[in-house]
Amino acid sequence: MYDPRNGVDGEIRDIWVRGSKIVDPPTDPQVRAETTIDASGLVVMPGGIDMHCHIAGPKVNMARKMRPEEKRRDAPVPRTALTHSGTMGSVPSTFATGYKYAGLGYTTAFDAAIPPLDARHAHEEFADTPCIDKGFYVLMGNNHYVMQCIQQQQPDKLQVFVAWLLGAAKGFAPKLVNPGGVEAWKHHQGGNVKGLDEPVDFFDVTPRQIIREVAQAADQLNLPHPVHIHCNNLGMPGNWRTTLETMRSLEGRRGHLTHIQFHSYGGGETDENTFNSKVAELAEYVNNHPNITVDVGQVLFGETTSMTGDGPLGYYLQNVYGGKWFSGDTEMESGCGITPIRYRNKSLVHALQWAIGLEWYLMMEDPWRVVMSTDHPNGGSFLAYPQIVRLLMDRTYRQDVLKTCHPAVRKRSQLADLDRQYSLYEIAIITRAGPARILGLQDKGHLAPGADADITVYTPHEDKETMFALPRMVIKSGQVIVDQGEIRGAPQGKTLHVAPAYDDDAEGDIRQWFEKFYSIQFRNYPVDASYMHDPQRVACGDRRPW
Numbered sequence: 001m002y003d004p005r006n007g008v009d010g011e012i013r014d015i016w017v018r019g020s021k022i023v024d025p026p027t028d029p030q031v032r033a034e035t036t037i038d039a040s041g042l043v044v045m046p047g048g049i050d051m052h053c054h055i056a057g058p059k060v061n062m063a064r065k066m067r068p069e070e071k072r073r074d075a076p077v078p079r080t081a082l083t084h085s086g087t088m089g090s091v092p093s094t095f096a097t098g099y100k101y102a103g104l105g106y107t108t109a110f111d112a113a114i115p116p117l118d119a120r121h122a123h124e125e126f127a128d129t130p131c132i133d134k135g136f137y138v139l140m141g142n143n144h145y146v147m148q149c150i151q152q153q154q155p156d157k158l159q160v161f162v163a164w165l166l167g168a169a170k171g172f173a174p175k176l177v178n179p180g181g182v183e184a185w186k187h188h189q190g191g192n193v194k195g196l197d198e199p200v201d202f203f204d205v206t207p208r209q210i211i212r213e214v215a216q217a218a219d220q221l222n223l224p225h226p227v228h229i230h231c232n233n234l235g236m237p238g239n240w241r242t243t244l245e246t247m248r249s250l251e252g253r254r255g256h257l258t259h260i261q262f263h264s265y266g267g268g269e270t271d272e273n274t275f276n277s278k279v280a281e282l283a284e285y286v287n288n289h290p291n292i293t294v295d296v297g298q299v300l301f302g303e304t305t306s307m308t309g310d311g312p313l314g315y316y317l318q319n320v321y322g323g324k325w326f327s328g329d330t331e332m333e334s335g336c337g338i339t340p341i342r343y344r345n346k347s348l349v350h351a352l353q354w355a356i357g358l359e360w361y362l363m364m365e366d367p368w369r370v371v372m373s374t375d376h377p378n379g380g381s382f383l384a385y386p387q388i389v390r391l392l393m394d395r396t397y398r399q400d401v402l403k404t405c406h407p408a409v410r411k412r413s414q415l416a417d418l419d420r421q422y423s424l425y426e427i428a429i430i431t432r433a434g435p436a437r438i439l440g441l442q443d444k445g446h447l448a449p450g451a452d453a454d455i456t457v458y459t460p461h462e463d464k465e466t467m468f469a470l471p472r473m474v475i476k477s478g479q480v481i482v483d484q485g486e487i488r489g490a491p492q493g494k495t496l497h498v499a500p501a502y503d504d505d506a507e508g509d510i511r512q513w514f515e516k517f518y519s520i521q522f523r524n525y526p527v528d529a530s531y532m533h534d535p536q537r538v539a540c541g542d543r544r545p546w
């Protein structure tokens, strides 16, 4: 058993399960279990947790429609007596998404970017995404009401709004995507903000203020997960300075910087050198600042679909790659951009992105604060997670892949010199225990009594990609749902959300604003409980350290 939260590193243990929970072993030695699973010789871990992916909502659905060529190419998921049919490609259909996560031993996933106006859509799709527990982050980094509160220097009003918005959307955490930049994009062709201190048109607030104030509101509300930040200037040479400034702008408050790989580039106008890795500089800062956590957003070679709440980024990528493109604005809330992308190992930029992602895993001293992600499907599909495990656990394999990459990668990153190999214990941290802790989920990511009985059993194998691609068995909420790669059960899975307390009197102002500007009425905006199929409210303020 590998259970890092409880310090269990490859020990032989029994796990007792009753209903959907792990429980203490019975005190009466006469008590026998109804069912016993003999896992001797196998590797047992908590179910995997993907804390940043795109699997539901309007943008994901649009991407499915945009990529019929992928869906024609990939074998469909056939219907069985237990399961629905589905389609694959880089953006699998809803049911297929649930089955494929389960097939990999993942039992929880969070969609990272839902416009609250479209929260209903996300919840409806979640109802059709079986086998996993799920939740989503609520886009608010370009929300007009948020920016207005900051402009008027009313942090209390902002805190009420953040609480109300999370509760109304039945979301899990506040998400900032290119704060301020998406709003600028809505006003000018190619519009964006370049730095943290560039004011946003009409609001006269800066990205730095948005980050600091929303982080503060999240802190004050004691949310289980802090502000989740997609920094400004994603993908741009020299953006590491913006990323470092973003970390500094938190001023000691908790913050999670997502797909940090895409934000760790040297070069451009502010650096003398050309496009290169700045992971060493950034990782040093994160290593020394325990308030900051990151997930990687690993790039893998091959074709995928880029989809982002970062409208100007979608436009930029479409200009680079010249493929089809979708851009959307969601009223006063957010935007989005979608375009196909192909990462090539012979491309210097792509190979560097691949190396930079791996550098993050290998240069973070504390594995509890770096989480495995591909920003599915942006850097690659979540189906590539077993390949990332192998890249981290097997340096010979890593060096072999590096040899196939553009040769200049060796000069512009330190990957060739990094000998570190992850252990199974560390893999269990970056895929289970760490994300559970960062998300504030007390019942997930571990195997002690009280935990959800989400358990993955692997057959040890020298090739770690093989080992992690095909778990021997997956147990979700106490039920065997995958056995030897076959789906044996497809429970709906819970929807995890927060409902922070706030002063009801303050709703009047939000209502007025709504009636003035929104396309729908205030009373119709909050997601009704009937949209939630198996909701689980995660308490605020319950941040027991572990």
Ligand SMILES: [Zn+2]
Pocket (backbone or CB within 6 Å): 052, 053, 054, 112, 113, 259, 375, 378
């Ligand atoms: Zn993302």
